[in-house]
Amino acid sequence: MVKFEDVWLRYRHPARQGDAEAEALRGISFEIPDGGFRWLTGPSGAGKTSLLKLIYLAEHPVRGRIEILGTEAAKISRRDAALLRRRIGVVYQDFRLLPQLSAYDNVALPMRLARRNETQVHADVTEILRWVGLEARLNARPDELSGGEQQRIAIARAVVARPKLLVADEPTGNLDDDQAFRLMHLITALNQLGTTVVVATHNTELVKRYPAPRLDIEHGRLTHAD
Amino acid sequence: MRTEPRHRADYLGLREALGDRLLPVLVAAMSFLAALAMAGALASATLAARWQQDATAQLTIQVPQPQAPSADGKTPRLAAVLAALQAMPDVASPQEMSPQSVSALISPWLGADPAALGLALPGVISAHWTGATPPDALGPALAKLSPGTLVQTGALWAGRVAALTTSLQGCAAAVLIIVALVAAAVVAVATRSGLAQRRETVTLIYALGALDGDIAARFAARITLLTFAGAAAGAVLALPVLAWLAALAAPFAGPAQIADSYNLPPALLIALPGLPVVAAGIGWGTAQLTVRGWLRNLP
Ligand SMILES: Nc1ncnc2c1ncn2[C@@H]1O[C@H](COP(=O)(O)OP(=O)(O)O)[C@@H](O)[C@H]1O
Numbered sequence: 001m002v003k004f005e006d007v008w009l010r011y012r013h014p015a016r017q018g019d020a021e022a023e024a025l026r027g028i029s030f031e032i033p034d035g036g037f038r039w040l041t042g043p044s045g046a047g048k049t050s051l052l053k054l055i056y057l058a059e060h061p062v063r064g065r066i067e068i069l070g071t072e073a074a075k076i077s078r079r080d081a082a083l084l085r086r087r088i089g090v091v092y093q094d095f096r097l098l099p100q101l102s103a104y105d106n107v108a109l110p111m112r113l114a115r116r117n118e119t120q121v122h123a124d125v126t127e128i129l130r131w132v133g134l135e136a137r138l139n140a141r142p143d144e145l146s147g148g149e150q151q152r153i154a155i156a157r158a159v160v161a162r163p164k165l166l167v168a169d170e171p172t173g174n175l176d177d178d179q180a181f182r183l184m185h186l187i188t189a190l191n192q193l194g195t196t197v198v199v200a201t202h203n204t205e206l207v208k209r210y211p212a213p214r215l216d217i218e219h220g221r222l223t224h225a226d
Numbered sequence: 227m228r229t230e231p232r233h234r235a236d237y238l239g240l241r242e243a244l245g246d247r248l249l250p251v252l253v254a255a256m257s258f259l260a261a262l263a264m265a266g267a268l269a270s271a272t273l274a275a276r277w278q279q280d281a282t283a284q285l286t287i288q289v290p291q292p293q294a295p296s297a298d299g300k301t302p303r304l305a306a307v308l309a310a311l312q313a314m315p316d317v318a319s320p321q322e323m324s325p326q327s328v329s330a331l332i333s334p335w336l337g338a339d340p341a342a343l344g345l346a347l348p349g350v351i352s353a354h355w356t357g358a359t360p361p362d363a364l365g366p367a368l369a370k371l372s373p374g375t376l377v378q379t380g381a382l383w384a385g386r387v388a389a390l391t392t393s394l395q396g397c398a399a400a401v402l403i404i405v406a407l408v409a410a411a412v413v414a415v416a417t418r419s420g421l422a423q424r425r426e427t428v429t430l431i432y433a434l435g436a437l438d439g440d441i442a443a444r445f446a447a448r449i450t451l452l453t454f455a456g457a458a459a460g461a462v463l464a465l466p467v468l469a470w471l472a473a474l475a476a477p478f479a480g481p482a483q484i485a486d487s488y489n490l491p492p493a494l495l496i497a498l499p500g501l502p503v504v505a506a507g508i509g510w511g512t513a514q515l516t517v518r519g520w521l522r523n524l525p
């Protein structure tokens with residue numbers, strides 16, 4: 001379960017000055033049950049990435065209470081936070097692939113951090129690469145891959161360790177329509193297997209095509225929550 | 227055809243980020259200095275021990291009015307004192323210094339012919355003390371035979387040599403501490419530069435759930451390797467220099483050791499291999515602290 005109660009976020013060096021605008025998120029409250037799916041929609045700069053960062057423990061709120069997978073985020077040790085992060089798969093808006101590693105090693109990273117044995121790593125990574133259609137490109141470095149291929153590697157890395165919660169920030173941004181729908185197919189498949197999913201997007205076409213409960217955000221405020 | 231993955235174990239790319247040749251070179255220089263400081267401290271202690279022995283053992287006995295009759299009234303004082311010294315088991319080779327050598331000894335102060343000044347020169351006997359305890363009772367015993375007899379030992383010099391040795395060892399300890407601190411600073415700077423170069427990688431694997439300890443251990447392992455190698459190189463480079471210094475010092479260390487110009491103090495031969503180990507320890511600890519401190523700033 002993901003639960004926000006009156007959550008406020010203020011960046012230490014806010015991009016926009018002024019009293020009312022200083023907070024990136026203001027009074028956010030919502031709840032996503034285990035196995036749920038949510039679109040997170042809103043115009044650029046609304047605070048979608050900021051909200052996702054709070055979910056995947058990359059920022060701390062200045063106020064409010066956040067509960068992720070049954071754990072209250074403010075109350076855990078650094079070690080437990082790291083262990084909790086391993087249960088959350090994240091597709092970053094800018095992918096964040098490691099340039100010095102091959103596609104295979106990038107995808108293997110979460111499993112190796114969790115100290116899985118190499119046989120298991122090999123089995124799962126090859127399977128997931130086949131799933132995103134990149135099994136032939138496993139020795140390619142990120143700079144040898146197209147934007148769409150990099151995005152699929154980023155998605156493979158996010159799901160390879162079978163996270164309980166998947167968070168994707170504009171995951172279709174670099175994909176053509178065909179690839180985007182293919183990707184959504186993968187994500188909904190995971191969701192049907194029990195993973196809780198939050199996908200941020202400003203692609204209204206995609207939202208129409210895959211109807212699901214929505215969290216709408218504007219100027220840091222939640223304007224609609226299913 | 228199936229494509230087989232080629233695995234890269236160094237996934238932080240630390241071989242490049244900490245591939246800097248400056249760190250091992252600086253650590254080698256520190257280790258070289260540490261080796262010299264240790265050798266200096268050990269050598270001064272060894273030489274001082276010898277000199278101290280010699281100096282305490284040297285006895286100079288001054289007998290005023292050497293020709294006046296001694297306490298027994300028969301023999302002259304100088305002869306009586308000499309005979310008494312010869313009879314003592316703890317005194318070796320007592321020898322009367324000829325009036326010429328006494329004159330020669332004091333001529334810088336009193337001119338070529340002190341006798342011409344009408345001064346009564348004392349008789350002087352040199353001897354070696356072989357007793358285990360200091361010859362404190364010797365003076366009073368001789369003074370009974372011949373009033374005013376003075377016994378001088380090298381104790382004053384021995385004390386000065388001891389003080390000098392202590393300060394030399396203090397300096398060496400200070401050098402070692404400073405060298406260790408500089409080495410730690412060099413490691414901290416190299417680690418921070420490695421973190422800065424791998425900032426994106428480190429923050430990513432942190433976000434993927436790497437423990438602080440895991441990340442710190444990877445940096446520390448690499449740093450430990452570099453500092454160990456650097457310090458080992460420094461210690462090896464110091465060896466010929468130390469052997470050369472040992473050869474120079476050999477004549478002062480006593481005749482038994484002149485023959486072998488390679489002899490280094492055994493304590494040094496034990497301490498030198500310790501240098502890379504200590505350097506690696508400093509590297510490991512500093513890297514751990516630096517990385518963990520840096521990670522604490524991440525959310
Ligand atoms: N690291 C940051 N430091 C300061 N301000 C930020 C930072 N990240 C985002 N912001 C600001 O917070 C607001 C919301 O940004 P963001 O969450 O990225 O929106 P979205 O993802 O919906 O486009 C914007 O005004 C943005 O300028």
Ligand SMILES: [Mg+2]
Nearest residue numbers: 048049093169
């Ligand atoms: Mg965004």
